[in-house]
Amino acid sequence: xxxxxxxxxxxxxxxxxxxxxxxxxxxxxxxxxxxxxxxxxxxxxxxxxxxxxxxxxxxxxxxxxxxxxxxxxxxxxxxxxxxxxxxxxxxxxxxxxxxxxxxxxxxxxxxxxxxxxxxxxxxxxxxxxxxxxxxxxxxxxxxxxxxxxxxxxxxxxxxxxxxxxxxxxxxxxxxxxxxxxxxxxxxxxxxxxxxxxxxxxxxxxxxxxxxxxxxxxxxxxxxxxxxxxxxxxxxxxxxxxxxxxxxxxxxx
Numbered sequence: 001x002x003x004x005x006x007x008x009x010x011x012x013x014x015x016x017x018x019x020x021x022x023x024x025x026x027x028x029x030x031x032x033x034x035x036x037x038x039x040x041x042x043x044x045x046x047x048x049x050x051x052x053x054x055x056x057x058x059x060x061x062x063x064x065x066x067x068x069x070x071x072x073x074x075x076x077x078x079x080x081x082x083x084x085x086x087x088x089x090x091x092x093x094x095x096x097x098x099x100x101x102x103x104x105x106x107x108x109x110x111x112x113x114x115x116x117x118x119x120x121x122x123x124x125x126x127x128x129x130x131x132x133x134x135x136x137x138x139x140x141x142x143x144x145x146x147x148x149x150x151x152x153x154x155x156x157x158x159x160x161x162x163x164x165x166x167x168x169x170x171x172x173x174x175x176x177x178x179x180x181x182x183x184x185x186x187x188x189x190x191x192x193x194x195x196x197x198x199x200x201x202x203x204x205x206x207x208x209x210x211x212x213x214x215x216x217x218x219x220x221x222x223x224x225x226x227x228x229x230x231x232x233x234x235x236x237x238x239x240x241x242x243x244x245x246x247x248x249x250x251x252x
Contacts, residue, residue, distance in 0.1 A: 006059050011137060014052065018045035021079045021086050036084055053113075063116035066140055068156075070110040072130060073097045077104075077210035078217075094241045096210060099217050101174045101182025101197050103241060104209075118160050126167040127186070127193070132156050176201075176219035184235065195241070196230035 017024060023041045033039025049069065056065050075088025077096035087097065095102025110128065112118060131153035135145050139155040154168030167186065174182040176199070184195040201217035202225050203209055211217040218224060232245045 006061060009141065016045055016048065019088065021076060023086055038086055038088065067113040068110065068133065070130065071108040074105045074108055078212055078215055092240045094209060099201050100176030100219060101200065103239065106174055112160060124159060126159060127169065127172065128156060128167050129153060129169060129172065179219045193235040195233045195235050197227055198230050199224045199226050
């Protein structure tokens with residue numbers, strides 16, 4: 001690939017099976033990590049990404065290649081083998097993969113590398129979306145996004161280059177399949193991020209934070225609780241979504 005295209009623009013999309021159940025890990029990486037099979041799988045993924053970056057560097061393409069690394073969802077809490085958790089961990093964030101609106105399933109880090117264009121070591125605490133990849137790539141290629149339909153993504157370049165301070169997404173809608181479960185509003189004048197949940201999965205057992213009895217949380221039906229008015233959280237103060245607000249406690 002890189003011999004054929006290194007002298008002209010190229011787009012390389014790599015969708016890794018790692019780190020996803022059933023955690024297929026080659027023999028060479030089994031037992032490498034102190035964190036079991038999941039850790040081994042992470043280490044093998046790290047090695048594969050490193051091989052790609054090494055080729056970019058060796059071919060002298062480092063300063064002309066925009067690299068974006070991200071996950072498509074948070075850890076899957078229901079994936080277990082015995083006492084070993086196979087699906088990752090979501091830290092302070094509630095819920096996990098396949099849950100529609102809870103932060104643990106949708107809030108993932110992104111890592112960007114473009115030496116000579118983007119400053120190293122910068123941390124941006126703004127929410128973007130994987131939908132933003134499309135307009136960003138179009139922007140980098142000198143094209144224009146289609147004007148005959150609504151494009152939900154926003155180019156990431158102004159945010160990454162520091163010419164704007166906030167993400168282009170004032171509102172973001174979080175679906176579980178075709179069902180709207182939650183929406184967030186980044187209030188421009190205050191910087192506060194509000195999030196309302198219209199539907200949430202019914203956890204089994206109730207306090208577990210996951211749907212262990214079903215194996216995966218459903219998007220609709222008897223496995224979902226509907227909220228009217230919506231469950232409301234101030235994510236800027238309560239990123240763990242532990243304390244729902246009410247009109248009594250939050251007049252706004």
